[in-house]
Amino acid sequence: MSVSEELEEQGILILAAEDCSPELFKKLHRFSQHEERIILSLIAHGPVLLRGGRGSGKSALLKEAHDRIKEKSSTALSVYLSLRNLPLLRSQGKEYERKFCELLIQYVNLALKENKRRITFSAIPAVSDIQQALLKLSRKLNRRIVLFFDDAAHLGRETSLTEFFDIFRILSSSSISCKATIYPGVTKFGIRFDVYNDSTVINIARDENSKFFASFFLEVMEARYPTLLNEKKTSRTFDKTKLATFLGKAVIGNMRAFIFVCNQLYELQKIGLPELTHCLINMASNYYWPLLEELKPKLGIYESLIEPSYTLAEKIFQSTSKAKSTSIIIHRDLMQKLAKPLEILEYAGFISRRQASIGMKSGGRGSRFTLNLCNLLEITPGKRLTSDLFSAWLQDQHEPAEIHINSRILDDIQLPELPLDKELSVLELPIESLIKSKAYPYGLTQTKVDVLKKSHIKTIRELAETSDEQLRSLSGVGEKSLNRIRNVLGQAIWM
Structure with a gap:
């Protein structure tokens, strides 16, 4: 394996800056x-x-x-x-x-x-x-x-x-x-x-209208996925700059989601519109929606807001799709009423606020959000990325959709009463939850979980409360394994 191939392989595995060695951090990270x-x-x-x-x-x-x-x-x-x-x-x-x-x-x-x-x-x-x-x-x-x-x-x-x-x-x-x-x-x-x-x-939200947006994601692909930019791999529909820009827009500038998208495309022999269609739909069903479920046990008193957040996301994407747009303005009164569900959706990468206050055609003011294209394609008629749709989304050819206070679109979203205090449910999950999966791509092996369970470490809470010294004393747990345990634990509780 060549140095560039080895670097590319490591770049695929690393999803968070916290998990990078100092040497790899320098090689993989680019800044606009x-x-x-x-x-x-x-x-x-x-x-x-x-x-x-x-x-x-x-x-x-x-x-x-x-x-x-x-x-x-x-x-x-x-x-x-x-x-x-x-x-x-x-x-x-x-x-x-x-x-x-x-x-x-x-x-x-x-x-x-x-x-x-x-x-x-x-x-x-x-x-x-x-x-x-x-x-x-x-x-x-x-x-x-x-x-x-x-x-x-x-x-x-x-x-x-x-x-x-x-x-x-x-x-x-x-x-x-x-x-x-x-x-x-x-x-x-x-x-x-x-x-x-x-x-x-x-x-630090990466605005798709910024002049640095295209060059930034192109540089990231050159650093982590040089083979993706091979002209023999992409179709005539788009050059490498268009591909990098579109993928960056598809995930509204989010780096971790961008890595997930590129990981999928990396496995393909050729990248055309059908492959991009499958990739975006897969991101919607296997990354974004499961992410809300992953967040649920980490939300403490806000855990019960996940269901309203699901409903809110569906209505936002439906309204935006009908307007053939990629962004939406939500009236400020609705923003105030649904502040926490909107915050959850923004945290998870469904939406990203681009303007805090903007005038609405229907009257009043609201905040403008841009939407990820993965969930948008999922509800687009035909669920197919055509050449025209690719160009329209790449160039933002349509005006933002609007949800006004009088539209009644969000009226049926009722928020439950919140408890004054609640422990994070994730702490009581069994450590089997940390086994390598789509939710935890760099999770623990079954062997490591078995070692932990033999030492009476059965829940995420018990693992979090175990000192580094205690973990090092376990069979087969060296510095590398310890770092992996701490990284996946950090993702489980904090990310």
């Missing part, structure tokens, strides 16, 4: 000019919140900024902290603050060790003490400290968000730059955190 500006904002002074849905590339941007600072360690000390921590997720108030501070102390010391600094960072695990200790460390190093908080918010567990944003605000200063990733729809910032004055919010 727009994203380069985002990376510069993450490196620069000032607090930043990076907002994007599942698989949109938030972690990749955070990791790239972190790596670039490390390469130029003379200017700043970079600390990358993943908040995928079950005890942290399940706590709130003072308990959250203490556990957060303990994690931060641990990762600051790790960063100092990586920078070959013979300094031990210590502080009482309380925000005020941590703040003073970080300022003291900054003066001692004569360097700014940049704190990257990945996975700061969980879609189904919002109780700790107020505490997180309080900590984020308190730690931020001219010497300490805080950066964090959040998902669309995060609104519980607390009473002391002013999202627009205490941070800069950057939305």
Whole structure:
């Protein structure tokens, strides 16, 4: 196997930046000019919140900024902290603050060790003490400290968000730059955190109308799937730029979904309109709809909103299909009523908000969303991607559809009353749920599951509460297996 073939094979297997080795991360990831500006904002002074849905590339941007600072360690000390921590997720108030501070102390010391600094960072695990200790460390190093908080918010567990944003605000200063990733729809910032004055919010959704859109996805394909761009493989209907652009639009710019699409096409000898049709329909039935089911046990108090989200998705796609469009404007009153189901659909990649407020032909204002083309093709008459439809979708030839407050289209969607608190159901699922599957493409083998069960680890909760040391002591669990277990566990609970 050649180096390029080996790289292509690894690129197919890797779906998330968190699962990449540093070497492979550099080889596989590409950033558009727009994203380069985002990376510069993450490196620069000032607090930043990076907002994007599942698989949109938030972690990749955070990791790239972190790596670039490390390469130029003379200017700043970079600390990358993943908040995928079950005890942290399940706590709130003072308990959250203490556990957060303990994690931060641990990762600051790790960063100092990586920078070959013979300094031990210590502080009482309380925000005020941590703040003073970080300022003291900054003066001692004569360097700014940049704190990257990945996975700061969980879609189904919002109780700790107020505490997180309080900590984020308190730690931020001219010497300490805080950066964090959040998902669309995060609104519980607390009473002391002013999202627009205490941070800069950057939305990383890849807009199909951006001048960088086509070149970005072409570069990604060249890095991960060079054989897909072979002219002998594609039909005369489209060149490699059109193919990359169309696939990027089909998944509304979502990187993880883009990888899934390319993985399907990679197996084919030839790519034409029939093959693309089958690929998009398969994504709708085997990726997007199952994703809602996968999200359900992770939603906590919002678990019962999955059924209304299904119904809402169907009605949005039906309305858009009838208008022969790829985007839709939803009246702001409906946006307010259906805020959480819309947030779930955006998080899962069914829709992506392009304009927060736009005038409607039918009167009033609303938000405009673009739709993924996979679910749109699924309900298009004939369910077939023709040459005309390919061109129309590629060029956005039709005006957005509209759902007005008086249209009554969404009237029958009733939202259930939500409980005040609810544990994440995913924690009680058996560890067999983590076996390699469509939901978990890099899941565990049956052999590993058997090893865990012999050690009385039977549920996802029990696995999450087992320390790395305990896992390493098990038969056949080395560093590689440990990383795989932690990665699939992270996907199960957080993604």
